[in-house]
Amino acid sequence: MITIAVVDDQAMVRAGFAAILAAQPDFRVVGQAGDGEEAVRLVNETHPDIVLMDVRMPVQNGIEATRAILQPRHPRPSPPRVIMLTTFDIDEYVYDALSAGASGFLLKDARPDELVQAVRVVAAGDALLAPSITRRLIEDVVTRRPAPPTRARLDLAGLTEREREVLTLMGRGLSNGEIASALFIAEQTVKTHVRRVLQKLGARDRVHAVIFAYDAGLVTPA
Structure with missing residues (x-):
């Protein structure tokens, strides 16, 4: 419920x-x-x-x-x-x-x-996150901020290479299905990676993981 x-x-x-x-x-x-x-x-x-x-x-x-x-x-x-x-x-x-x-x-x-x-x-x-308007909003939030915090880059070190790839694609606005196709893995595997990324970053949800991806320099505003 x-x-x-x-x-x-x-x-x-x-x-x-x-x-x-x-x-x-x-x-x-x-x-x-x-x-x-x-x-x-x-x-x-x-x-x-x-x-x-x-x-x-x-x-x-x-x-x-x-x-x-x-x-x-x-x-x-x-x-x-x-x-x-x-x-x-x-x-x-x-x-x-x-x-x-x-x-x-x-x-x-x-x-x-x-x-x-x-x-x-x-x-x-x-x-x-999927609508382009939301991606523009997130990009604007990031570009208005000061330089990315050191903590973002330090936390990034705790991710595996695959988790970094998944986070990068999340930051570009891809859905789980699109990430699965891009990485040639099962969508259920993507869901597992997303869950681990959120846990390791201490992110409440996907939006805040994406903001982290911008802060850490994995994705740059268009």
């Missing part, structure tokens, strides 16, 4: 998303919030797997709420994965959202099936 919290300052939007998600037999909507402060309280009380988080909200916006939700605490359950909701495909706030730890973003005018698929993808750790 995938548990979900829905956060949006528009009541009708919240209710619509919640209704679509609650109709799935393996989804459970654990609560709704209308601003960032309510979202933080809701997450701390219900510990959802996924948070649908609007970017622009009163009181506390989605970026601030995401940072508060994902900041380290002890003791605490595993943090949720956050999907940012935005009205625009290029939204200045989305750059900050990825840096804050969000696992991807979704346009508010997405179809119901796209919403459901987005939740499933992010819940599986295979974050919203």
